[in-house]
Amino acid sequence: MTSHDVVPYLDALRDHLVRHAVPSPVSVECTTWREPVAVHLHEVGVDGLASALLAWARTLDGVTVTGKRIGNGQSVCLTAVGRMATGVPVHVWGAVRYERAVFPDLPRGVEQDVELATLHGWARREVAA
Numbered sequence: 001m002t003s004h005d006v007v008p009y010l011d012a013l014r015d016h017l018v019r020h021a022v023p024s025p026v027s028v029e030c031t032t033w034r035e036p037v038a039v040h041l042h043e044v045g046v047d048g049l050a051s052a053l054l055a056w057a058r059t060l061d062g063v064t065v066t067g068k069r070i071g072n073g074q075s076v077c078l079t080a081v082g083r084m085a086t087g088v089p090v091h092v093w094g095a096v097r098y099e100r101a102v103f104p105d106l107p108r109g110v111e112q113d114v115e116l117a118t119l120h121g122w123a124r125r126e127v128a129a
Contacts, residue, residue: 004032005032006030006031006032006036008088009030009032009036009037009088010028010030010037012037012084012086012088013028013030013037013039013084013088013090015084015086016059016084016085016086016090019059019085020059021055022052022055022056022059023041023043023052023055023056025039025040025041025092026040026041026042027039027040028040035089035091036088036089036090037084037088037089037090037091038090038091038092038093039056039090039091039092039093040093040094041053041092041093041094042094043094045096046096046099046102046122046125047122047123047124047125049078049094049095049096049122050078050119050120050122050123050125051123052094053065053078053080053092053094053119054116054119054120054123056080056082056092057080057082057116057119059084060080060082060083060084060090060092061082061083061084061085062082062083063080063081063082063116064080064081064082064113065078065079065080065081065113065114065115065116065119066078066079066081066111066112066113066114067079067103067106067111067112067114068106068109068110068111068112069098069103069106069107069108069109069110070095070109072108073098073108073109074097074098075095075096075097075098076095076096076097076098076103076106077093077094077095078093078094078095078096078114079091079092079093080092080093102122
């Protein structure tokens with residue numbers, strides 16, 4: 001193994017996916033620096049993405065969630081960051097259309113913390129729909 005070997009990170013992710021019933025990624029980025037594993041989810045709508053992030057959050061340690069309006073401000077990136085059982089950090093993220101009613105205090109380009117309780121509220125919209 002070299003100092004640039006991503007195999008241990010990919011192994012950790014594979015094991016995590018096998019052990020937990022979490023939404024499958026549409027893509028995975030794996031590096032040997034800063035954020036070794038980034039998992040991109042493809043869920044539709046705030047409710048679907050919130051449910052998917054909560055499913056991942058239940059399987060990770062030390063979870064934090066952030067939201068950031070990206071690009072021209074028409075999309076919001078929601079990211080859950082935590083550690084898999086192996087200790088490897090993972091960033092699980094997805095983007096949804098910006099809705100002023102859902103994200104009233106989220107200016108363009110500013111990253112803000114999102115409480116898990118807020119994700120639960122957004123996920124409940126899926127059940128009500």
